[in-house]
Amino acid sequence: MEPINLWNIHKIFDLVTCINIKEEGMRNKQIGGDHYQSNIQPWDVFLDWQLDPWLCNVIKYVQRHHKKGGLDDLKKAHHYLEYAIENYDTIKERFYRE
Helix, strand or coil: CCCCCCCCCHHHHHHHCCCCCCHHHHHCCCCCCHHHCCCCHHCCCCCHHHHCCHHHHHHHHHCCCCCCCCHHHHHHHHHHHHHHHHCHHHHHHHHHHC
16 A cells, blocks of 8 residues: 555545454553554554654554543644644655655
């Protein structure tokens, strides 16, 4: 699958129905809380979508906001997204070579 970026992020909804979930091992281990305990782990999305670090953090904070940081996590996601927008050309060149 092509890397997800600001122009094709809608593909998350297609991906969510396609991920094969394992029920053992590292996928069920979390240190410090339970805010990532769901069927889809953020790191699975990061790897599958081949995301840059800034969009990884956007996904992470959005995914956990309702169980951990609330509005602060949404503000953090927004901050990372603002950075990614401001530095889009540099990030694209470094992380999304075709």
